[in-house]
Amino acid sequence: MKTTHASHQAAVLAIIVTSYLMLVVDISIVLTGLPNIQAELGFSHAALSWVQNAYTLTFGGFLLLGARAGDILERRRMFIVGLALFTAASMAIGLAPSPTWLLLGRAIQGIGAAILAPSTLALISIHFAEGHARTRALALYAAAAGVGASLGLVLGGLVAELISWRVGFFINLPIGIALIVGAKRYLVETPLKSGRLDLAGAVSSTLGMGALVFGIVRSAESGWADTTTGLSVVSGLVLLVFFVAHESRALQPILPLHLFTNRERNAAYAARMLFLGGMVGFWFFTTQFLQGVLLYKPLHAGLAFLPTTIPHFIAAMSVPRLTRRFGNARLLAFGLSFCIAGLVWMAGLSELSSYVTGIALPMVLIGIGQGFALGPLTVSAVQGVASEDAGAVSGIVNVAHQVGGSLGLSILVVVFAAGGAADLGAAASLAHHIASTFTASALMLAIALALVLFFIVRPRARYLPA
Structure with missing residues (x-):
């Protein structure tokens, strides 16, 4: 239902899209600044992954709870709370004097994002009537996701090179304050609803996944025989088992288990986690190759990703037309195949590789593969879901997205540490380690492709006319 006067809709859309853009940018803005962060604060190669994981784990872990809180405690209120928490954490990160301070700030920033993100989509439905107005608003919202990753890389590289990586986080302060003021003035409040917040589910799932990822990352430096590594992995698994058991009997679970009874959707969830796990390694380690091996400045490293981001945008825009021709499932398989081919190509990188032939091509x-895969992967994940479960399954998709990236990156950090070549020089050794992570990323995507072929493409092919 349309509840906002037409003269205010431009302001409402600007507030919603800008807030979502800020969340997406902060996932990628640190990537081109990672070498500078590592040098200034003294992160190890393994611990450096937590700059990303601390954010994505709390983002994904509290996302379902954030969505539920928005349903119960009013959307505009939670939108402002999420913005305030995200903005304050950004300021703290910019002032961070130590790795611990920075990682704590990133974790709190992720919680703010988990509160804010679900409200952005809901507020579009509240303020824009179904039809052309809502379609246009959703198109701009989706465009923010595509543009945000590229903008974060370039912006992060620019400030890291010309000023300091810290400025990338300080930027959020004036933007966040302006958005809070605008939200209070233009956004319509939703009525309170009865319900319960599943705090036990949210905390156990987040702590469980966090402990599991911590144990895997620690094994890269301390080995699997290390007591802390073993305790972290075991406690993480125990907490995740408790989470599933708790959700099975919770009156208002944040993760309805009946949504996991469809094989196609389950395959789509698993494929999404594997896809994000492999692709986050591409972004994370390519940045280090560009700056550590090819000696690119941070700004040039950000611009060096344009051969990915531009084809991604073009491919994504062609998905509706190609889906009508090839079908959603086949286009998803094509996309994964393109990504696998690119990662296998990059697995051959060495100290002598050139940018054009070793990276750009x-x-x-x-x-292209990312542009083809993400939309169809989302469609498969919501296939056949009842309208009353639409919000919950959307949350599951987002959780798979964030947690898949965290878990995948932690595994790739272990692969990086194990890909030793002691007889090589520093740059050659770094290139060798990074190339091994691309092999592992390609393997993750190959498993995702197998799931898609067996559980999504093949079942649908049975119903196609001969």
Whole structure:
């Protein structure tokens, strides 16, 4: 239902899209600044992954609870709370004097994002009537996701090179304050609803996944025989088992288990986690190759990703037309195949590789593959879901997205540490380690492709006319 006067709709849309853009940008803005962060604060290679994981784990872990809180405690209120928490954490990160301070700030920033993100989509439905107005608003919202990743890389590289990586987080302060003021003035409040917040589910799932990822990352430096590594992995698994058991008997669970009874959707969830796990390694380690091996400045490293981001955008825009021709499932398989080919190509990187043939050309394949895969992967994940479960399954998709990236990156950090070549020089050794992570990323995507072929493509092919 349309509840906002037409003269205010431009302001409402600007507030919603800008807030979502800020969340997406902060996932990628640190990537081109990672070498500078590592040098200034003294992160190890393994611990450096937590700059990303601390954010994505709390983002994904509290996302379902954030969505539920918005339903119960009013959307505009939770939108402002999420913005305030995200903005304050950004300020703290910019002032961070130590790795611990920075990681704590990133974790709190992720909680703010988990509160804010679900409200952005809901507020579009509240303020824009179904039809052309809502379609246009959703198109701009989706465009923010595509543009945000590229903008974060370039912006992060720019400030890291010319000023300091810290400025990338300080930027959020004036933007966040302006958005809070605008939200209070233009956004319509939703009525309170009765319900319960599943705090036990949210905390156990987040702590469980966090402990599991911590144990895997720690094994890269301390080995699997390390007591802390073993305790972290075991406690993480125990907490996740408790989470599933708790959700099975919770009156208002944040993760309805009946949504996991469909094989196609389950395959789509698993494929999404594997896809994000592999692709986050591409972004994370390519940045280090560009700056550590090719000696690119941070700004140039950000611009070096354009061979991925531009084809990604073009491919994503062509998905509706190609889906009508090839079908959603086949286009998803095509996309994963392109990404695998690009990652296998980059697995051959060495100290002597050139940017054009070793990175830019495979980046084109990866960009096309990402553009083809993400939309169809989402469609498969919500296939056949009842309208009353639409919000919950949307939350599951987002959780798979964030947690898949965290878990995948932690595994790739272990692969990076194990890909030793002691007889090589520093740059050659770094290139060798990074190339091994691309092999592992390609393997993750190959498993995702197998799931898609067996559980999504093949079942649908049975119903196609001969």
